[in-house]
Amino acid sequence: MKVTVVGAGNVGATVANVIALKKFASEVVLIDIKEGVSEGKAMDMMQSAHALGYDTTVVGVTNDYAATANSDVVVVTSGLPRKPGMTREELVGVNAKIVKSVVEQALKYSPNTIFIIISNPMDAMTYLTLKSTGLPRNRVIGMGGMLDSSRFRYYLSEALNKAGHPATPTDIDGMVIGGHNDKTMVPLVSIATLRGIPVTQMLSKEALDDVVQKTKVGGATLTGLLGTSAWYAPGASAAALVEAIALDAKKIIPCCVYLEGEYGEKELCVGVPIVLGKNGFEKVVNVKLEGEEKAKFDESVRAAREVNDQLSE
Numbered sequence: 001m002k003v004t005v006v007g008a009g010n011v012g013a014t015v016a017n018v019i020a021l022k023k024f025a026s027e028v029v030l031i032d033i034k035e036g037v038s039e040g041k042a043m044d045m046m047q048s049a050h051a052l053g054y055d056t057t058v059v060g061v062t063n064d065y066a067a068t069a070n071s072d073v074v075v076v077t078s079g080l081p082r083k084p085g086m087t088r089e090e091l092v093g094v095n096a097k098i099v100k101s102v103v104e105q106a107l108k109y110s111p112n113t114i115f116i117i118i119s120n121p122m123d124a125m126t127y128l129t130l131k132s133t134g135l136p137r138n139r140v141i142g143m144g145g146m147l148d149s150s151r152f153r154y155y156l157s158e159a160l161n162k163a164g165h166p167a168t169p170t171d172i173d174g175m176v177i178g179g180h181n182d183k184t185m186v187p188l189v190s191i192a193t194l195r196g197i198p199v200t201q202m203l204s205k206e207a208l209d210d211v212v213q214k215t216k217v218g219g220a221t222l223t224g225l226l227g228t229s230a231w232y233a234p235g236a237s238a239a240a241l242v243e244a245i246a247l248d249a250k251k252i253i254p255c256c257v258y259l260e261g262e263y264g265e266k267e268l269c270v271g272v273p274i275v276l277g278k279n280g281f282e283k284v285v286n287v288k289l290e291g292e293e294k295a296k297f298d299e300s301v302r303a304a305r306e307v308n309d310q311l312s313e
């Protein structure tokens with residue numbers, strides 16, 4: 001499998017590095033507009049191949065889309081990250097221009113590729129990619145739910161340990177759907193489990209509310225600590241989506257996709273669980289939403305539509 005990663009910044013370089021470490025791709029091309037950065041990071045990664053025991057070729061180029069030709073997957077991380085105090089949505093104007101031009105150029109050389117969109121505001125950038133390329137919806141996937149679910153599992157494990165239930169994030173099943181947005185993402189508390197047991201049986205309502213709030217602002221918390229947005233978990237999450245496609249894993253992962261009536265919605269891209277395999281997103285998985293979770297999902301959809309409206313302004 002050949003993968004292109006557009007943007008060799010914090011997230012893009014991490015995606016390329018994790019893909020190489022996981023050994024499922026033959027080639028990763030890292031491309032950026034900044035002269036020398038992709039080349040330098042790719043060379044640095046190739047010089048870790050011996051120590052880490054991988055034989056994936058990592059190539060770095062500046063603006064040379066010919067080198068990306070025939071990529072099976074193109075991961076788009078190009079664009080500005082947020083600074084402390086900013087929302088993802090504030091990036092819409094500047095990143096829309098970058099994402100639109102990048103996907104156009106990548107598609108010229110890889111007409112059959114599957115896009116994974118990372119650049120923020122990710123739900124709107126996924127919608128923009130789908131609309132501007134006219135690609136079938138199975139080939140345009142936004143990454144946000146995988147990351148938010150990882151943060152949810154992390155905060156659940158913290159709360160469970162505090163309540164006397166030993167847990168690591170990997171012992172937990174938990175999913176976040178809706179928009180990749182500080183205010184309206186929807187951590188699904190009702191179906192989260194620790195080794196098969198509902199977390200609602202182990203944590204108080206107060207503790208669960210605290211987990212939900214920490215999950216929602218998980219990205220902002222890291223931006224406050226780091227001065228820019230995070231990259232280890234975003235990079236690992238994006239690489240996990242590429243891996244599911246490469247291995248035709250048919251994994252159920254919450255991702256941002258274009259809805260055509262599922263969850264009662266259409267004409268937007270928002271996070272829902274999907275089956276991910278070699279053709280990209282194969283189908284939407286229906287989770288029955290009730291009560292508060294359904295109301296929160298509807299609110300998240302409204303928020304995503306508002307950002308999409310700004311794309312045409």
Ligand code: NAI
Pocket residue numbers: 006007008009010011012031032033034037077078079080081082091095098101102117118119120122143144147180228229230231234
């Ligand atoms: P960064 O600033 O470290 O890297 C961005 C890179 O994009 C830079 O190297 C820049 O030169 C490059 N770039 C800009 N315009 C370009 C173009 N036209 N073609 C190719 N490359 C171009 O930023 P970072 O931290 O890597 O974040 C990248 C994006 O990912 C941001 O928009 C950020 O908000 C988003 N993000 C999304 C997450 C998600 O869960 N969806 C999680 C974390 C970040």
